Amino acid sequence: MNQSQEIIEQYNAAVVSSYGRLNLALESGSGAGGQDADGKRYIDFGSGIGTNSLGYADAEWADAVSEQAHKMQHVSNYYYNSTAAQFAAKLTAMTGTDKLFFGNSGAEANECAIKIARKRSFDKYGDPNRTTIITLVNSFHGRTVTTLSATGQEHFHNYFFPFTPGFRYVEANNIPALREAIDDTVCGIMFEFVQGEGGVIPLEQGFVDEIFALAKQHDLATISDEVQTGMGRTAKLLAAEHYGVKPDIVTLAKGLGGGLPIGVCLTRGEYANVLTPGTHGSTFGGNPVVCAGGLVVLSRLSDEAFLREVAEKADYFRKSLEALPRVKNVSGLGLMLGAELDGVTAADVLKAALENGLLVLTAKTKLRCLPPLTVTYEQIDAGMEILRRILSE
Ligand SMILES: Cc1ncc(COP(=O)(O)O)c(C=O)c1O
Incomplete structure (x- = not known):
């Protein structure tokens, strides 16, 4: 053998x-x-x-990771750490967002996005029914029970019942269907600019524009899942740049750490202040070894x-x-x-x-x-x- x-x-x-x-x-x-x-x-x-x-x-990435491992490998979220602080400052500046939450995977980043969209809706409207998030047919958002639920593919909705309620699926690029799906229970729209697992299918510009127009009209959170499309994958830092839009919430993972486990949920404007102490957390979130590797990825990508x-x-x-x-x-x-x-x-x-x-x-x-x-x-x-x-x- x-x-x-x-x-x-x-x-x-x-x-x-x-x-x-x-x-x-x-x-x-x-x-x-x-x-x-x-x-x-x-x-x-x-x-x-x-x-x-x-x-x-x-080589540069491996050196940064090993140097950080020799200095300190983990700091709990009771305390602060300079590597995580630098990483967050640089990533929010590069993406034009305000604040981020640190997790360890794409699914965890999306869980955070869903929590922020729902809490923001509840904080503002006090309506426990304004919780529905529209996602797209053929999407993929992760493997936790909630992100499986968000995933608009029937074959993922098996075995692990009951799934998290509050998701409504709309066919990608179908503007009338999107308009029809919006009622007063909806608080957000979540989408991938290019459906990756679904077959590498980019959204049409007109559909993206409609998402943002409807979100503005109905005060809905726009959530772009850039777990796969983000961090230079589409030859722009974020795929959103191809479409000229600025989602309220952006999730990143995959390429962000250059191969180390990280997922972040980036937020803009009022969405940056939705989570308050005790409402969310993750033991490994902001791990300095991972952030040291991530900083090398960021520095490479900040070079035009x-x-x-x-x-x-x-x-x-x-x-x-x-x-x-x-x-x-x-x-x-x-x-x-x-x-x-x-x-x-x-x-x-x-x-x-x-x-x-x-x-x-x-x-x-x-x-x-x-x-x-x-x-x-x-x-x-x-x-x-x-x-x-x-x-x-
Ligand atoms: C668009 C998108 N969202 C979320 C995920 C889930 O990421 P993870 O496997 O890191 O939880 C993936 C993974 O393929 C993905 O492509």
Whole structure:
């Protein structure tokens, strides 16, 4: 038995099988290049589902993380810490938001957003029925009972009854349906600018404009789930910039820590002062080691030249994907791309790519690519060549 097989057996014997996993034990890497336990190399177009934003083991990031670990690894939220303070100051300044809440994952960031929208509504209107949050059909907001409930996909609404009430699902880009869904029980609208897990589908500008117009008219919270689209993934710091809007609440996770667990809920204006002592918390929230890594991500992204380069690489990546055989069309923004295929399933291509040293993802029926923002042109070419061979068969 090789090393990888040993690891896989040990893992499966001791970890619940809640994931459909592939037979790959990744052990080390550099940039968009990974290596398994037996030394086989891979080009990674998945970056841990958009999480290793600077690639594997970025030197500056790794130094910052280890330096902080040597200084102090955790500070409870009874106290303050300079690394978390700097991180929050920089992230709110960069995103033009006022205050944030620190959590550890996308689901936790979205839980916080839902709590803020509901509490703000109650604080202002005193109506215990003004609690409904409109979300979109085909959305994905997380795996906790409440964020599963917020997720507008029926197949997630199983087994774990009862789900949190107070969500209403509207088809994306259907303006009449959105208008019809609003009544006096609604307090907010939550959406992804590009539905990631739902198939890499960007919202239409007109629909986004209508969300914001209706929110203004009815005094509703606008909540953008940028867990996947945020932090340079779409070649802008936030996907909201593509649409020219400023949501009241923005959630971020995935790429924010460069591969360390963090989720934040950013707020603007009156939404920044809704949570008061005792109304919300998270033991690990604002962890200084995680924030030290996050600060390196922020400093990289605050360089305009870096984001310009991401945009150029994204354009090249997209054109290369579009030129592949059997690719019908490519959707998405920046380095968040989905390819619809003809005559072959994305799942089969993913398996063949893995055998040939390339890691890709799927989303619904599409082949999905979320490479690290630091992927090189050479790696893009090499990965595309593997896909070309597979898709030519
Ligand atoms: C848009 C969006 N929201 C929320 C989540 C949940 O994030 P996490 O798995 O970190 O809880 C995801 C994860 O894929 C996501 O893509």
